[in-house]
Amino acid sequence: MNNKLNSCTKDISQQYIMMLKDWIPTDASIAIAVENTYIYFHSSHQNIRLEVGQPVLPGSIAGQVLQTRQKTEAILDNSLFDTPYYGIGYPINVQNQPAALVVVLPPAFSAKKTEPFQFLTGKQEEEWNPIAINKISHIESLQKKTWFYVDGEQFKTTITLKELQTRLPSYFIRIHRSYIVNIHFIKKMARDLTSNFIVTLIDGSELPVSQSYITNLRNALEF
Template sequence: MKTAQNSGVDGVQGQAVDSRDENSPRLQRWLKKITAAPNRFLLLALLIYMVINNTINATSVWMEITRDGQPEFALWELFVWEYSSLLANFLLLPLIFWVWQRYPLRFSYPYRQLLMHAGVSLLYAIGHVSLMVAMREGVYSLAGGNYDFGPVLREFFYEYRKDVWGYVFFLLVFNIYHRVLSRIAGEANIIANSEAEEVTAPSALPEHLLVKKLDKEFLVKINEVDWLEASGNYVNLYVGERIYPLRSTLSQLTTKLNSQFTRIHRSHAVNHKAIEHIQYSSSGDGEVTLKSGVTLPVSRRYKDQLKHKLSV
């Protein structure tokens, strides 16, 4: 049953807060898959879009040039041109996504952002054109012909105009996709302790997360978070079958939650109360098995820290 309550916690007093998430199990499974690798699903969606778009472009040009007689080039050449551009984009997008995650859009320092994206878009265009031309020359060579790109500066400027527009399109799609995903999957924020609690216990562990999902807000206890996973500019918080992204780095978050969570890997931290057992190998690495059945790696770098924290 869904309940609305006054939480009595700073930042949400007087607000209606849902006590639990009511997404269907099927939707939760899909959200778990997508939030575990969000860019992989975006790449797949963009690949489908580009295949459809470039196929339409190739067939449309073919219909236009055959309308008044014999064309100057074969149908397969149009598909080579379109699909070489598609494949070049597909190879470059993961690198572009990495840059956008590391340097997300900000309203502050607009000129610095503009200069950064101008530089990245130029590098993207150089990479796109280089890969595209190399693929075309390879296909033409196999077909016994020769691909002529034309005057380099003129043709690069022609391609660069289109690539800048494509760069802006992909940037908008990337940010809209992640914004919508965070609204659907839920984005968490740590609720600070009250001022009185901060005076008496300045390092006290926050008790709740405020999760915003679509038009709802609800509370999740920090104690219920099993483990943390670094994901770009976010940390994914695993609560049972649910995953909530929180804008932070893993180092910052584990420092804030130091009394209950310990980092065990460059990408993972674990809630002490969620641990079922720990097993180490002769190499010095190990793995933690949680009460939920999830197994996480323990690297040698963090092994001693984990042993110390659990023995205190």
């Protein structure tokens, strides 16, 4: 990125902050990305993992805005925060360069937007079945579809894991990019031959725990 662009970044960023501060929460975060690199970031959130100069991740809100040049909003996983977050991205220009302005609302905002699910409606063949949330042992993302399991039976839902993570009761824990588990159905946790954690459920199902989510599980079960 050239020196001219670097020299004007602060002034441009401050202009956007002045426009935004009247309507966004004081603990929201603001990021600006140009040429697939974050050139500005401001946040009062202590658990965020984002720095100036960091490349834009594919699939992130900033990445989608830079690619499509359209306003983008989504609930995303914990690639930046320790918990899911809600963000809105806007296409802007910085020194005639395509850029993305991203406003990230605090995790608490996302949690307060909607009440936790009391049930999920799952599909089996040509039937739709409403299932009480507390009967679901775990939820899986597989081949771009979401499945949940009850007494060994598999049901399909149209709701993504990212969305579910913000709407499930606190006893559901994300343990992997592809799995959310109901802790009431966990029988044991142990390391496998490669020292990775495996969660074994009461029905014998074994689910992997990825390194990025092991803290979630430890905090929930205090081990």
